[in-house]
Amino acid sequence: MSNFIVRKAAVLGAGVMGAQIAAHLANAETPVVLFDLAAKDGDPNGIVKKAIDGLKKLEPSPLATADRVLYIDAANYDQHLEQLRGCDLIIEAIAEKMEWKDDLYRKIAPYIAPDAIIASNTSGLSINRLAEALPESLRPRFCGIHFFNPPRYMRLVELIATRETAATLLDDLESWLVSRLGKGVVRALDTPNFVANRVGVFSMLAAMHHTQRLGLGFDEVDALTGPLIGRPKSATYRTADVVGLDTMAHVIKTMQDTLPNDPWAAYYAQPKWLTALIGKGALGQKTRCGIFRKDGRAIKVLDLAAQDYRDALPADKAVAPEVFAILKIRNPAEKFAALRACEHPQAQFLWAIFRDVFHYCAFHLADIADNARDVDFAMRWGFGWAQGPFETWQAAGWQAIADAVAEDIAAGRALTAAPLPAWVAGRNGDKPGVHAAEGSYSASANTLRPRSTLPVYQRQLFPERVFGEPALPFTHAGETLFENAGLRLWRLPSVDADIGIVSFRSKMHALGRDVIEGLQQAVGYAEANLKGLVLWHDAPFAVGANLKEVAESVAAGQFDLLETYVAAFQDASMSLKYAKVPVVAAVQGMALGGGCEFLMHCARRVVALESYIGLVEAGVGLIPAGGGSKEFALRAAAAAPKTANADPFDFIAPVFQTIAMAKVSKSGAQARELGFVLDTDTLLFNADELLYVALREARTLAEAGYAPKLSPRKVRVAGRPGIATLEMMLANMKEGGMVSAHDYVVAKAAATALCGGDVEGGSLVDEKWLLTVERQQFVALLKNEKTQQRIVHMLETGKPLRN
Structure with a gap:
């Protein structure tokens, strides 16, 4: 078996993601050539040099040490395409416009070495469709490699094959990403927005819908959907601000354009308030104003009723005492039963967003991922959830949750009338749920998929596990x-x-x-x-x-x-x-x-x-x-x-x-x-x-x-x-x-x-x-x-x- 070595890499596109991917490659002792358009005035490499200088100012720093920036070389498409011949890995990270990517692929194709890998960092465009812009000889060396922002710190990388991608290439690339870059790799199917963004953006859209339906404030929802339910402090709306409201809108638009027949298609639309904020240039953290904004030391939040900003409530004041008491219940089955039974709008909101995600993930499991473990790890590593949706469901009692979701669907309380797939009932046996010692359930294959046997995973003596997958913790092992x-x-x-x-x-x-x-x-x-x-x-x-x-x-x-x-x-x-x-x-x-x-x-x-x-x-x-x-x-x-x-x-x-x-x-x-x-x-x-x-x-x-x-x-x-x-x-x-x-x-x-x-x-x-x-x-x-x-x-x- 030959070694897979990346001696030199190229990143095409010096935007936020491209520059930070280049930084992390440099962190891993891989020299990088960072490309972008030639500047119209002054130094032709001006756009890239500005991006490289910007890396030095970011906090948390994308650079492991300040000197890593010296291993990122600036280049432009007009003058330096010859440098691609010496690159073993080429990652395209330009804007999410299919026609722009097509043009770039046609331009770079003559300069790609025969054994080089070319990959797209697209967050949701079809990898098979992108491959069509490449010559047939390069297609077996092409795949999707979707980093999450910021690339140094976010563990998830989604690896997406085309119909023609060589299997050995994916194995080599996964092993390198795991060990060399420290990533958790999920092999996603070539569907719109892949796994994490598909589920994560849907969960945010569901939260937005129920926020308005129940008349809750954005700060109220963030207090409910952060650490109290095992999610990051940025929760729902602060996450949107951090990601960028324009980026959020783009991902929503991708789902809207590519999933017109989806049972949830009616909800793949940006709310009017989001459109209005984007129209005003209030794009979130990068413009210092979005759903939230800072006014001196005070945090302000958009109030839809007042059509203005007001002081945001601190988390401990925003959650109703009776709802807080429910969230402190340790037993997941008791907690979900109490949320569903409670009439307080905040409790109804929480039950609704969990129900909708359970429903959505079950319905789409066969379409978006090979197995339930991949969905759960994608949400943990890409969105910072303490547990993925299937883990949460299984921990709360597989059958009880399935019955509750089915009852809401029948009563018209769910977002769509689409029934739970038949396989859900089929997982109610002696070991209910989708995760077991033998593996995690694959809806497409109707079987349990074991973990990867790639040699790189033998280096992980105590790997991260999903709920329901038995493992002896190191505190009691050996x-x-x-x-x-x-x-x-x-x-x-x-x-x-x-x-x-x-x-x-x-x-x-x-x-x-x-x-x-x-x-x-x-x-x-x-x-x-x-x-x-x-x-x-x-x-x-x-x-x-x-x-x-x-x-x-x-x-x-x-x-x-x-x-x-x-x-x-x-x-x-x-x-x-x-x-x-x-x-x-x-x-x-x-x-x-x-x-x-x-x-x-x-x-x-x-x-x-x-x-x-x-x-x-x-x-x-x-x-x-x-x-x-x-x-x-x-x-x-x-x-x-x-x-x-x-x-x-x-x-x-x-x-x-x-x-x-x-x-x-x-x-x-x-x-x-x-x-x-x-x-x-x-x-x-x-x-x-x-x-x-x-x-x-x-x-x-x-x-x-x-x-x-x-x-x-x-x-x-x-x-x-x-x-x-x-x-x-x-x-x-x-x-x-x-x-x-x-x-x-x-x-x-x-x-x-x-x-x-x-x-x-x-x-x-x-x-x-x-x-x-x-x-x-x-x-x-x-x-x-x-x-x-x-x-x-x-x-x-x-x-x-x-x-």
Whole structure:
């Protein structure tokens, strides 16, 4: 079997999606040529260059690190089509106009290499129809590859084949998208708007219909259709604003034009208020005005009755108490029965939108997707739903919901009289529903479809599952070797019986005493019985020390106990660093404070792209004291001899700013730039592969005869001159109002720890000395009233206090 490698890619179209797809390809170490029309005036590449510059300003950033933008080359169709010959993958992402795409395909066809893949990022146009514009020789290499916005962060990619697309091409492309770009791939059928947009836009249209029918406000509906029902905070109408009301209208129009005989065709029309907003140029977030708008700090919402904007209600005020009580019911069957029985308009609204989506998905399953799992994953990954429609239905009782939907259809309460398909009743057997151990139901084949057997999915030891698909969660999987209240040490004999896995159990994986004690015991067990150790669990990796425990000890004046606790924390870090077996940290999500320090002490790190790593102790008036300050002092001392003046201070200054400003990386890649992750560590785009890769990293190190380096005994430190220089920087920042008086105190403590304490510049110390300095500075800050205020404020509000 040959390797599938994309050495270079091209993206055609430098609009919002095209530019961000190019950015994510560059994130994945794939150089990109970004094309657009030649500018009429000035630099012919002006349109593309403006788009590339725009990538640097977007938040959240589409770029994993700022330098990724250097790997996106600007080009235009008039001058640079020859560059396509060197591209293995060409993604078209121009406007959704069939005739424009046809013209472009005819223009680029002579320049496409015989083995290159060409794909369209269309959000809903027919892939088979688009293929007609290509020569017959290229059609087997053509498919749809629909990214969701923003491409770096949204997991879903829909892969759509034409009648002529080569099967091996789809397998190769899916494997590459999953592992290289970190995506969840759904193979969609070539139907209007494919899977996620078809269901998602219909659900929004149904919500719009029932909003007006029941006289609800847009803010009211968003309060109902957000986290309370397992949907994103942007809910319904804020999502429309974020997507763009003009884009929303275009997708609706596609459904209107291409599905005239659909039973729900009457609802494939944009409401009058949406047409009016678009006519005024109020297109949502991109024009700063749409259904919602910001007026200073106030959020305003369109009021249809008043034909004007009013103050939007906060979510906790917008939901009726009786409806809120129903939504808090844990049992899904009871919850849906209560919603249906409640006469409050908000409850009737919620039942109606769920009923309509259940009805729609059941009726169209055979038309839009191969199986129910694909629909559910499409809605999870593309629209951020906690559960897909079929999962929700099955969890609430397959037959009970089917009977309720059928009753509403018969009574004329549903949006259409189209009956539920016969297969729905056929799923009411011993295992009711569409998801089971054997697979998920395919209406077109009338059978259960198992999961993909592509080798790439073998790298996912605990893949995401749908409700009804039995799976042992990692918290109970494998063989337990040791456990306490804070963590579990276990192994997977079927994968590697000689490598242990440590998984934290605490809330947000905070590092309390149980975790610290358990970690040292786990390392001891591994040294005696195993070949290696991996720290792995679901996100976040760890949010730092248990602040509540610290606050309680401070309130009780137990500072001796706190110093003992910090010493134990340092011992835990050192046990990771000097373990006689390799310890590998598998990191995803937040790794803050002590969590960052733990990963810094491991032999290796395997880090997911979406990891946010930093030493944030300054936010609560403290400094890193779990060995983080010491590690940076050691690295500075090791790097200094390679410079002309052999001064560790040159390496301390940037680290000092990182710690003093509590900087957190915006990606796993940026964590390398900040020094939390090393160049020798592994960066993964798909977090589901972390455990698989980390186990193999540990095995490889063990097989190579791993032994930890000896603790350094002669560490050259910057000492008093370094502290004084950093203090001058601080004085200027304080004078300019950039830091508060207590920020200054905290930052000076950080400077002292990084520079090795109050010693002569160039003094030689050992690792133990550096740990003692940082521990003393940490405990002294704990005794400071302003630090204590910061800790209490963080616990009460979740936000840092500037004092």
